[in-house]
Amino acid sequence: MAELTYRDAVAAGIAQEMERDERVVFLGEDIAAAGGVFKATVGLLEKFGPKRVRDTPISEQAILGAAMGAAMTGLRPIAEIMFSDFLAVCWDIVANEIAKTRYMTNGQITLPLVIRTANGAGSRFGAQHSQAVENWAMMIPGIKVIAPAFPADVKGLLAAAIRDPDPVLFFEQKSLYSMKGEVPDGEHVDELGKAKVLRHGSDCTIVALASMVHKSLDAAAILEKEHGISCTVVDVRSLVPLDTQTILSEIGKTGRLFTVEENPRLCGWGAEIASIAAEECFWTLDAPIIRITTPHIPLPSADKLEDATIPSVERIVREIREKMD
Amino acid sequence: MELYRQQLELRYCEKRAYDLFLQNLIKGTSHLSLGQEAIAAGFGVAMRPDDWTFCTYRGHAHTLARGASMTGVLGELMGRECGLLGGKGGSMHLTDVSKGAMGSYAIIGAHLPVAAGAAWSAQYRGTEQVAVCFFGDGTTNIGAFHEALNMSAVWKLPVIFVCENNLYMEYTPIRDVTAVEHPAADRASAYGLERIVIDGNDADEVYKTAAKYMERARKGGGPALIEAMTYRHSGHSRADPGKYRPEGELEKWLQRDPIDMYRNRLLELGFAEATLKDMEAEAMRQVNEATEAAKASPVPGLDAIDRDVWADGSTAWRN
Numbered sequence: 001m002a003e004l005t006y007r008d009a010v011a012a013g014i015a016q017e018m019e020r021d022e023r024v025v026f027l028g029e030d031i032a033a034a035g036g037v038f039k040a041t042v043g044l045l046e047k048f049g050p051k052r053v054r055d056t057p058i059s060e061q062a063i064l065g066a067a068m069g070a071a072m073t074g075l076r077p078i079a080e081i082m083f084s085d086f087l088a089v090c091w092d093i094v095a096n097e098i099a100k101t102r103y104m105t106n107g108q109i110t111l112p113l114v115i116r117t118a119n120g121a122g123s124r125f126g127a128q129h130s131q132a133v134e135n136w137a138m139m140i141p142g143i144k145v146i147a148p149a150f151p152a153d154v155k156g157l158l159a160a161a162i163r164d165p166d167p168v169l170f171f172e173q174k175s176l177y178s179m180k181g182e183v184p185d186g187e188h189v190d191e192l193g194k195a196k197v198l199r200h201g202s203d204c205t206i207v208a209l210a211s212m213v214h215k216s217l218d219a220a221a222i223l224e225k226e227h228g229i230s231c232t233v234v235d236v237r238s239l240v241p242l243d244t245q246t247i248l249s250e251i252g253k254t255g256r257l258f259t260v261e262e263n264p265r266l267c268g269w270g271a272e273i274a275s276i277a278a279e280e281c282f283w284t285l286d287a288p289i290i291r292i293t294t295p296h297i298p299l300p301s302a303d304k305l306e307d308a309t310i311p312s313v314e315r316i317v318r319e320i321r322e323k324m325d
Numbered sequence: 326m327e328l329y330r331q332q333l334e335l336r337y338c339e340k341r342a343y344d345l346f347l348q349n350l351i352k353g354t355s356h357l358s359l360g361q362e363a364i365a366a367g368f369g370v371a372m373r374p375d376d377w378t379f380c381t382y383r384g385h386a387h388t389l390a391r392g393a394s395m396t397g398v399l400g401e402l403m404g405r406e407c408g409l410l411g412g413k414g415g416s417m418h419l420t421d422v423s424k425g426a427m428g429s430y431a432i433i434g435a436h437l438p439v440a441a442g443a444a445w446s447a448q449y450r451g452t453e454q455v456a457v458c459f460f461g462d463g464t465t466n467i468g469a470f471h472e473a474l475n476m477s478a479v480w481k482l483p484v485i486f487v488c489e490n491n492l493y494m495e496y497t498p499i500r501d502v503t504a505v506e507h508p509a510a511d512r513a514s515a516y517g518l519e520r521i522v523i524d525g526n527d528a529d530e531v532y533k534t535a536a537k538y539m540e541r542a543r544k545g546g547g548p549a550l551i552e553a554m555t556y557r558h559s560g561h562s563r564a565d566p567g568k569y570r571p572e573g574e575l576e577k578w579l580q581r582d583p584i585d586m587y588r589n590r591l592l593e594l595g596f597a598e599a600t601l602k603d604m605e606a607e608a609m610r611q612v613n614e615a616t617e618a619a620k621a622s623p624v625p626g627l628d629a630i631d632r633d634v635w636a637d638g639s640t641a642w643r644n
Contacts, residue, residue, distance in 0.1 A: 025449065051449065057479065059472035062438040066476065069442020069456070072427060073377065075449065077442075092469075096432050097439065105420040105428065106411040107633035141642070142634050165636035193644065242643040276643075 028080030367531025463494025525553030
């Protein structure tokens, strides 16, 4: 096992797949010569050359359109959208074209492509560069939606996404890029659609995603140590396909469900989990489902304001304590 | 002769689609290419079988021009099992990958970057395939047009952008909403491309232009932006009688009907009236046969609903 940062795991995952498959190509703004604005793709241009690693103009529709056209004609492109907020300027290509083409053409067109994008808050960038928008993607039939929390998952799930025959939107958490973690040596390929149970507890089940996984783990440690509340923590990892078996089974074991979401309140992904739990394991629940989310506001930029907006470890501890009393 | 045959088939098939609407056998909406057939036919004949076509919701003619089955096209319009898309796409999304018809895109401008991507794939693999992307004059005012043109020019992609300027963006005259006279050609210089305006009602001119720029693109000469002047004989869509057009305009363009013009040219070249009549009868026979085959096809089974969101054939989003 080698220790890699989350950002290095991105480059490692792409490099692993580019080495084994010539059809894998990579395009985006500042991804080649500059190595990415988050330095997550350093070294790929040098390793694979400008034919396979291509800088583009600031043209998000052209980037994703080109990825789509290349995917339907035999390549396996990876496209970067620098900040996930920018998906709004090319949402037509994502939601109307990439997501629907296979279905509309009765299966004639297959689109093996990956859209990587930096998602989420914590960098004081303000409301247009900090959003967690994985819930936008989750609503559209036809796109797989992945959001890893650990370097090993970044590499393994990115590799799996590149090998997958369907379009995948891959949300990297920008506040986690410098985080370090163990990554298996050699070829590492994970499986899409599998949640992971990171901590087993007996009193309640916390279901979280991306940076909220880390906050939930920290909160669970405090809850256990200081308040005697034993929490299970499930890392969803994959919103589509959704591993409802693991999630429902872990809810059933404790009888309590808390979701921890970075999305603004309305229609965050946790609402779907809560709905499934209410429909399918209502009788195993001992109390109402609680969603811990960002309030329904655009994100403020000042550090103190942003920290008070996104669910924090303290807030998770407080809300769970209050509700578990 | 091939150009004439193609245009006839496109014309008769579109007219049949219109008739089937009136009989309520085709639902939804439909955007006919009546009057614009020379462009689809000219490119259709010039293209290599492995080249790719990308078209808009006004895409019946371009799809047929690649050799897609007429029964498949009419069947799709009628929502039948024999439809090109099994009844799941409809008039605005006709696709036949086996013929290089890579889709009809119903959001203005979206397919320009997609065509660029296919061209990138051809360039990457060194196959000398060309992507041809058809769109209307209205498309030149949307952002994706600019993004696709610029990136294709910078990357020297083998893609031909074909603006079918039929003078109207849906219901509004294009000149009322565009800063330049020729919405595509007058912008070509912004991408370092040649200014090309052709008579889109002259199938020979279209064919020659298509062949020239596709050959250049195949050899690495990069993209072209071609503005083909033409006219829609019918309204924008099924819902539009085209009342906004000034008196006499349609009549003037009807005198420049691409099919009539081509027929006269063939007669001048010495083709016998009887030969042309035979071709016309044959094209009509094909349309009749396709119509009957499509009518006889069952409506799709409801199991089609739960197929093909994903490559494994399923629609499953959870375990």
